[in-house]
Amino acid sequence: MNSEFLILMKQEMGVTLILFILLFLKIWDGIKENGILLHLINVLLLLNFLLGFVLNQNGELFNGMFATNSLRVMEKSVLNLGTLIISLQAYDYLKSHKHLLEFFMLLLSTLLGMFFMISSNNLLMFYLGIELSSIPLAAMANFDMDKIKSSEAAVKMILSSAFASALMLFGISFLYGTSGTLNFQELVSLITGSPLQVFALLLVFSGFAFKLSAVPFHLWTADVYEGAPVAVTSYLSVISKAAIVFVTLSSLAPLFSHLNEMWYHLLFVTIILTITLGNIFAIRQDNIKRFLAFSSISQVGFILLGISSGTATGATSAIYFLVVYIFSNLGAFGVIALLSSQTGKENISDLKGFYQTNPLMGWVLAISLFSLGGIPPTAGFFGKMFLVTAGAAKGNYVLITIAALNMVISLYYYLRVVKAIFMDKNETPVEPLRGSLSLRLALLICMIGVVGTGFAGGFFEHIYQLAAK
Amino acid sequence: MNASTMVFYILSAVILGGALLSVTAKKIFRAAVFLLFSLIGIAGLYFYLNYEFIAAVQIVVYVGGIVVLIIFSIFLTHESGRDMKEPSMISNLFAVFACCFAAALTYLFIKEEHFNATPNPTLEPSARNIGTQMLDITRYGYILPFEAVSILLLAAMIGCIVIAIKLKPKE
Amino acid sequence: MNEIGLTHILFVSTMLFFIGVYGFLTRKNMITMLMAVELILNSVNINFIAFNKYLYGDKLDGLFFTIFIITIAAAEAAVAIAIIINLYRNLKSIDVDDADIMKF
Numbered sequence: 001m002n003s004e005f006l007i008l009m010k011q012e013m014g015v016t017l018i019l020f021i022l023l024f025l026k027i028w029d030g031i032k033e034n035g036i037l038l039h040l041i042n043v044l045l046l047l048n049f050l051l052g053f054v055l056n057q058n059g060e061l062f063n064g065m066f067a068t069n070s071l072r073v074m075e076k077s078v079l080n081l082g083t084l085i086i087s088l089q090a091y092d093y094l095k096s097h098k099h100l101l102e103f104f105m106l107l108l109s110t111l112l113g114m115f116f117m118i119s120s121n122n123l124l125m126f127y128l129g130i131e132l133s134s135i136p137l138a139a140m141a142n143f144d145m146d147k148i149k150s151s152e153a154a155v156k157m158i159l160s161s162a163f164a165s166a167l168m169l170f171g172i173s174f175l176y177g178t179s180g181t182l183n184f185q186e187l188v189s190l191i192t193g194s195p196l197q198v199f200a201l202l203l204v205f206s207g208f209a210f211k212l213s214a215v216p217f218h219l220w221t222a223d224v225y226e227g228a229p230v231a232v233t234s235y236l237s238v239i240s241k242a243a244i245v246f247v248t249l250s251s252l253a254p255l256f257s258h259l260n261e262m263w264y265h266l267l268f269v270t271i272i273l274t275i276t277l278g279n280i281f282a283i284r285q286d287n288i289k290r291f292l293a294f295s296s297i298s299q300v301g302f303i304l305l306g307i308s309s310g311t312a313t314g315a316t317s318a319i320y321f322l323v324v325y326i327f328s329n330l331g332a333f334g335v336i337a338l339l340s341s342q343t344g345k346e347n348i349s350d351l352k353g354f355y356q357t358n359p360l361m362g363w364v365l366a367i368s369l370f371s372l373g374g375i376p377p378t379a380g381f382f383g384k385m386f387l388v389t390a391g392a393a394k395g396n397y398v399l400i401t402i403a404a405l406n407m408v409i410s411l412y413y414y415l416r417v418v419k420a421i422f423m424d425k426n427e428t429p430v431e432p433l434r435g436s437l438s439l440r441l442a443l444l445i446c447m448i449g450v451v452g453t454g455f456a457g458g459f460f461e462h463i464y465q466l467a468a469k
Numbered sequence: 470m471n472a473s474t475m476v477f478y479i480l481s482a483v484i485l486g487g488a489l490l491s492v493t494a495k496k497i498f499r500a501a502v503f504l505l506f507s508l509i510g511i512a513g514l515y516f517y518l519n520y521e522f523i524a525a526v527q528i529v530v531y532v533g534g535i536v537v538l539i540i541f542s543i544f545l546t547h548e549s550g551r552d553m554k555e556p557s558m559i560s561n562l563f564a565v566f567a568c569c570f571a572a573a574l575t576y577l578f579i580k581e582e583h584f585n586a587t588p589n590p591t592l593e594p595s596a597r598n599i600g601t602q603m604l605d606i607t608r609y610g611y612i613l614p615f616e617a618v619s620i621l622l623l624a625a626m627i628g629c630i631v632i633a634i635k636l637k638p639k640e
Numbered sequence: 641m642n643e644i645g646l647t648h649i650l651f652v653s654t655m656l657f658f659i660g661v662y663g664f665l666t667r668k669n670m671i672t673m674l675m676a677v678e679l680i681l682n683s684v685n686i687n688f689i690a691f692n693k694y695l696y697g698d699k700l701d702g703l704f705f706t707i708f709i710i711t712i713a714a715a716e717a718a719v720a721i722a723i724i725i726n727l728y729r730n731l732k733s734i735d736v737d738d739a740d741i742m743k744f
Binding site: 016019062063110112116131136138139140142143145178194 | 577607614617618627628629630632
């Protein structure tokens with residue numbers, strides 16, 4: 001046990017340690033300056049991210065309640081990096097916030113929940129992880145205390161996530177009842193496909209769909225994204241989504257391994273609904289946060305398309321796409337965060353003529369949107385291409401045709417925003433924005449990611465080797 | 470029908486009746502009180518199954534904690550005598566129909582299922598066994614979920630304090 | 641007490657589950673929606689205890705799951721109520737229909 005335990009759980013330990021450092025800082029109340037605290041937190045998060053590159057080891061602890069391997073360590077590092085970027089971006093928003101330390105305490109506890117979720121080989125730990133990553137997040141959505149929208153977002157989020165996890169639990173209870181075990185590996189071999197088990201698996205799947213905001217369980221997404229503070233929205237749409245996808249790959253998909261046919265049909269319907277409805281709603285939005293919410297719903301559909309192939313290539317392309325998605329979405333959200341914190345504007349029509357006054361930010365936003373839309377030189381193109389090729393391996397051309405059609409539709413609405421930035425005339429464009437050094441650093445990381453991941457050819461193979469093991 | 474089965478049927482009636490009234494009551498305070506009855510009935514069911522520890526936890530946490538919390542929040546946010554809005558006829562009918570159908574289907578699945586009981590000897594759910602396993606780090610130990618849930622409670626506490634605390638407005 | 645089989649208890653929990661779902665779908669008031677969720681969680685608890693009692697008595701898995709569900713339900717209810725009270729302060733109403741600044 002002893003030292004092995006520390007090494008296997010290093011990332012969880014790191015997050016918990018930072019959580020407690022912040023708790024003591026809060027109690028001590030010695031540093032009054034929010035700016036200094038933020039820099040300190042960013043350094044800690046950076047150290048935690050670097051922790052993912054040393055002392056990697058595979059193993060199991062607590063009788064399979066916690067299991068780790070290189071792939072899971074990599075996934076956690078991705079989440080760590082995303083959290084660091086969000087924290088850098090939130091500098092302007094949090095600098096004047098009264099509850100800065102509490103914000104990060106809640107943020108880190110949700111991150112810890114996601115780590116437990118990714119590492120769980122056990123239904124109980126999985127459930128605890130999913131709750132740990134959603135309850136504090138609802139509290140964070142309420143961090144603009146005196147805005148009605150923000151509390152409303154929080155209420156909608158906690159009620160819908162409580163309902164979703166209750167549905168999932170009912171399913172889990174029947175899985176336990178029919179198999180007598182909570183361990184994922186043992187469970188996989190005990191799934192026989194009796195009607196009750198199929199029903200239970202469907203309930204578990206719908207819980208997942210809720211958290212992924214896949215159609216028809218997407219109704220909470222747009223309201224929550226719009227109402228919550230930008231930092232929380234970006235965290236919700238990127239980090240928590242990525243975590244759920246990782247778990248879907250590592251835990252949910254194997255549960256269906258004896259019910260291949262059903263799993264594929266289930267995904268088939270979900271993918272078509274998710275991609276199409278997400279796109280149709282995204283076209284109509286003017287608020288840019290809602291717009292990104294609906295477009296992210298349709299992105300989830302593409303990720304599920306990769307997963308539906310059921311091969312290591314599919315899993316790899318899903319993970320690869322998520323990394324790209326994190327960079328591109330956070331790039332877009334960074335500019336929105338700056339816009340919203342300095343002018344309070346959040347509408348696409350406000351972006352008209354954005355390029356005239358903010359050429360650099362205009363380019364950042366445009367490149368991020370190109371990547372989200374999947375336009376060639378950016379990494380988003382490779383990501384989508386891998387997903388679609390993986391999905392095509394099954395030879396289901398209906399699915400691929402619908403996906404391709406939707407890619408065109410999504411290009412239309414992403415380019416509409418880009419057109420507003422570059423071409424539309426506006427008498428009163430947004431005044432020049434001055435981003436903090438942190439924010440610009442974060443955007444730089446995102447841009448390097450968006451361009452670099454596409455050209456770093458070894459990256460895909462690296463993930464593939466980890467995933468194929 | 471002997472005394473034991475009678476007890477079970479009475480308990481079930483309390484649980485389901487309380488629950489049904491709780492989701493249909495017009496006044497919110499009444500709904501909370503019916504919820505209380507239902508939860509006490511469930512605690513009774515745990516006693517009936519000889520799971521005394523869980524029954525005690527159920528009474529302490531649910532009946533003594535959550536329902537009291539709910540009742541307090543009702544007092545803070547409502548005139549509790551006011552009637553609540555009723556759902557529209559169509560959505561109500563639709564929900565009733567869907568739930569009845571799904572419940573019947575689920576019960577059918579349960580009837581069809583062949584449950585296999587384990588042949589191994591029974592471990593008594595006494596407080597001693599529960600306590601030992603809860604803090605055990607070896608096989609079947611539950612120390613990791615215990616720690617995880619403690620972080621969750623810490624986070625929930627921080628979240629509640631931040632949200633519900635009323636700071637004095639700045640002059 | 642052998643007359644009461646597993647299916648009897650599962651019947652009660654299934655009914656309780658769908659009563660909760662019905663409540664969640666039809667109620668417009670946030671606190672009553674929370675109450676419906678509590679009912680669903682309780683039906684899950686009954687399931688776990690019943691399975692643990694009748695089928696898998698050699699381990700205490702179901703019982704522990706129940707303990708953790710109860711703990712989490714408490715935390716969830718506390719956070720939800722804190723948020724609802726905060727919303728009430730801003731809005732002076734807690735009906736979902738009144739909170740419709742944002743539209744789908």
